[in-house]
Amino acid sequence: MTRLIDALLSPKSIVIVGASADFSKLNGISLRALIDKQYAGAIHPVNPKYSEIAGIKCYPTVEDVPGPVDLAIVAVPQNAVLESIHALGRKKVAAAIIFSSGFAEVGADGIRRQAEIAAAAITVGMRLLGPNCLGVVNAYERVMASFAQLALGDTPGGPFALVTQSGALGSAIIGVAKKRGLHFGYFVATGNECDVGFVEVMEEVIRDPRIKVGAGFIESVRDGPGLVRLASAALSNGRPLVLCKLGRTPAGAKAVASHTGSLAGSDRVFDGICRQYGIVRARNDEQLLDFVSAFVNCPLPEGRRLGILTRSGGAGALMADRASEVGLEMAVLTEGTCERLKSILPEFGSFQNPVDVTGMGMFNPGMIGDAFQMVLDDPHVDVGIIWMGSTREVDFMVEVFLDLKRKARKPFVIAWVGVSDSAMQALAAGNVAVFRGSEPAVDAVAALTAYAQMQRHWVADRLLREVAAPPDLGLPAMDGPVPALVACQILARWGIHIAPMSLAATADQAVSIAAAVGPPVALKIESPDIPHKTEAKGVTLNLHGSEAIRRAFADIISHAHAYSAHARIDGVVVQKMMSGDVELVVGLTNDAVFGAVIMVGLGGILVEVMAEVAIRRAPVTEAEAARMLHELRGHAILDGVRGKPAVDKRALVRCIANVSRFGAAAGDRLVALDLNPVLLSSQSVVAVDVLLVLKNP
């Protein structure tokens, strides 16, 4: 892999197939940029229409180009792409970037054409980026293999990489980054990804020691395990991944499908993966950039206690509001800090967090730096924000902030309403992160603290993850819904407890089982053809006495026949009714992208309507299971409300971890597992209903 991907990202020589002498055109921009930026390798335009372009020799065909070629830029009409790939193959070119559109994004014909070029590339042993892509810019080596405008501007080579499935969105935001003085090292637009994909490129670029942060726009995760591998490695190596996923709602997913021909995948699963593997998720393009700026410029905070210095009490309140919405804590300053602040602030200032220097900060701007130093030095403060409004003293304030940065041993950022581009650039040059207002500043600090915490969890869980790895216990060769009693046996081996049940073939058997376990009991139809028992009126709860049991048995059998005349009926399960203080649902599904994923949600009909679940890829550690529970709105109920005791959380997280280990072990055999409800009390964690569906390998 590496040689070929090297050829794509750091080629020593480039051919441009279909190069144009008109530098304003799609097939001219890249050549102009390579020349302007003085790319150090060889540049070979290929086009039978020209003998030279801008003083560089132009060849009629690829085969006429002398010497070895690492990378080809293919900028020809769609119907000439396949032929170009064959020609490049004959020349033994290592990699090609296909700018051309008209492939998978246009429907069936395009999908076929795309498959053809992908197959051709495999045949000739060449890697492909695209088609339908904006290409690559490696700012360090001045590889301008892109028709994006950004290739033409100043590209000094900065500390982040942008890998994007949406080229236009990526290139637009690079323009904004530049205004802020934030420069990229790599820009790679992967287009339709017929070969090289997002994960492979990102893995490669964040291996470059010059890259501190990997940022990306994702429309469709094609390689789920790859993304997990990428994120795990990035988290272990302390390289933050900041991703913005497009198509997080059905409306957005539909838009993604219509313009790329690919599926956005389940957003909830993606979100669970982000939480689990430390991916920082940005809500939109601008937030992506904000987060990149924070990670590039700030060390990670040791905790989530925020100290604020403001010139506006209102802005202080706005930041305190936002901080509490995004999980930060307002630091309580020590008395010593308050005293020191009193010695320099006006008497009508605020000496508590948020510290307010008031409008006097306009007339004595030096006070802002001095006061913030005191805030940041407070042992209760992990991370700081300074709020600024318009000022005549821009240069002075920039110096104050740069000076604070030089002295600071804790992370801090600036929220500067109305900041000028030049001030942003001067601050960026000094590694100070500055944001256009209070909310983006607080959100960026929250991203820093959340990432720091995910990283701490990741490290702390390292050994636990090894323990969580599932053994190979084997599964019966079955296809479809597994009989409840068999499912109970299977799950028992994984330490998952289901309320005891027995199968009754007759009403008499049901009565005698009920007598043995004691009332009340539940009766449930057992049939491989009736997975949804309630729907078929196949469940009766809370039965007392033999008469009721006999009647229920008969009813259930007759309902089953009515529901499905040809259903195979194995009998009726008799189960002692259990009770619990809280209901939970725990389930597994086999996600098309990420494989076995575990879901946990609070139970009960209303919560189902609200569809509140926490999701992770299986397996999870018990610590991760605890974090899943904490993520649920209403999780306070687990700690006991209305005088009820707390549930047995230790047993609960063990149960969730066990279910997840089963899911990971079942792998492709798994279709779904549904434990609903799982009843919780201070004494026990027991699933009442189980639906396990397997498929043959």
Added chain:
Amino acid sequence: MTRLIDALLSPKSIVIVGASADFSKLNGISLRALIDKQYAGAIHPVNPKYSEIAGIKCYPTVEDVPGPVDLAIVAVPQNAVLESIHALGRKKVAAAIIFSSGFAEVGADGIRRQAEIAAAAITVGMRLLGPNCLGVVNAYERVMASFAQLALGDTPGGPFALVTQSGALGSAIIGVAKKRGLHFGYFVATGNECDVGFVEVMEEVIRDPRIKVGAGFIESVRDGPGLVRLASAALSNGRPLVLCKLGRTPAGAKAVASHTGSLAGSDRVFDGICRQYGIVRARNDEQLLDFVSAFVNCPLPEGRRLGILTRSGGAGALMADRASEVGLEMAVLTEGTCERLKSILPEFGSFQNPVDVTGMGMFNPGMIGDAFQMVLDDPHVDVGIIWMGSTREVDFMVEVFLDLKRKARKPFVIAWVGVSDSAMQALAAGNVAVFRGSEPAVDAVAALTAYAQMQRHWVADRLLREVAAPPDLGLPAMDGPVPALVACQILARWGIHIAPMSLAATADQAVSIAAAVGPPVALKIESPDIPHKTEAKGVTLNLHGSEAIRRAFADIISHAHAYSAHARIDGVVVQKMMSGDVELVVGLTNDAVFGAVIMVGLGGILVEVMAEVAIRRAPVTEAEAARMLHELRGHAILDGVRGKPAVDKRALVRCIANVSRFGAAAGDRLVALDLNPVLLSSQSVVAVDVLLVLKNP
């Protein structure tokens, strides 16, 4: 009122008490700005230290100033303010703006000093703005009565007013507005509001026909009924109010309290008021400005169907995502539109919404305008967004957008990533709203559509509101918790049904009542000293048979004695157990700011933990009650889930409206009403438990 407030906002003559010849100082800026901007009225600096400042005669005292004076700017140290007010009173000055700090915001001493100056102003018949405020700028009449930087820059007088309790935040955002070519007509910072407050100023400025939108930052609503009056009038007159409330979380409210010495009030109640009276709520300063820009530049959309034209498929997906999150609908374009689009777009474009011109839009920018015209003309589209990234053709695109605006009969906005200030200003001059990215553009469109809908509801509900006005039915003179049976009688007169109950003094009576109503029954302690019955173990449910009832009766009485030895015990209420498919809680409280407010939430322990309620000021119409229900997450349960029938929504909204009318009628007599649970089925709406607490007038 009007004359005095005129003196404050449009004075014909101004004295500056404590004027400085140093124009960079707090007490110099205003004078410099008045001179620079050629304020047309008389300017009289007052300061014994000078005989003239910048060629203008300076007087030793206020009484030395010749002629009548409308407005005084007081820029003296805190301890000289009171004296100044007396002097201004002797001069019969109509209004004064107190810049000076050191009043309510510094604690007890300051509160006392503030009360003194407020009292002095009343005595001399003068209105006060402030203290601790940035003052007033009336850009139309060039009244620069502020020490904010914005008074010094260009202030051409635009279509919105900013009234702000946070001066620094307001003045900072005005700076950003200016960069965007968005100009204000009035800027009023009200500071500590010892006299003139937010509501009064806003009512006044939006009466000015030059003002299209009133925007504001609120830290503390001091005059709840006033805000309701203001918002109602603004909604009736089609003047959008865009407000950002600081202190929406406990952490933010604490920050507000520490810097202003005032309370932020319940954010949930404020939010309900906004929904009820059509106030557009902005989450932060930047969003406030975005919304102002949308309202100033766009007509209101007739529906919520959004049409998007993009040059980036990824950006299209991002906008579709956001649109669905904020309640917009992606328009389904007609076939005719799609065909027309096909005739001008590249074949690999997208002809469905979001319409994607692809990167070809870079090379043929004229296509963007043509294609968007087709989208906006589609009869299924109510409002449009065009997305742009970086381009070499800035001026050309500005012309395209201005041209679209001239032709458009529907609202549209531009999302332009990396837009330059000059392009923004050119577009603003042509009344085109432009935003820095996709999310702010979609959010602004959502604000437009939400406001348009609130206004339609407001108009449609007009007659219903009159019907909803509560009659005067009178309430018993009581103080404290009202006995359950009395509460039932009172509420029955308002059409609120409580499950029938009877009071039993003895166990025998309880048994005979139970026999009359039929099993099962509930027994509940009745005592004015035990409002929370469950806590006192004063409730037993689901009782069958006389033995169980006798035992429960005895237990309840003994628990009550144990709970409170001196509690007066009126007996035990016997109530037939009711059932329902869904539980609701309906309540009233007497909010300190807004008076009687009604709350509706889904019931059950889990939902209580999640604390999900809809809130409105009482009374509400049945239509408003329906909107409250719709606001609840999980409201789908009312329509019937898991095979249950829908509840009787007509009876439910009538019940909510009736409760609200009772609340409005009870007025100050009300402490709280709690109907929990209210049981809903397809047949009935009945409250089971009632707690009504009144107080004497």
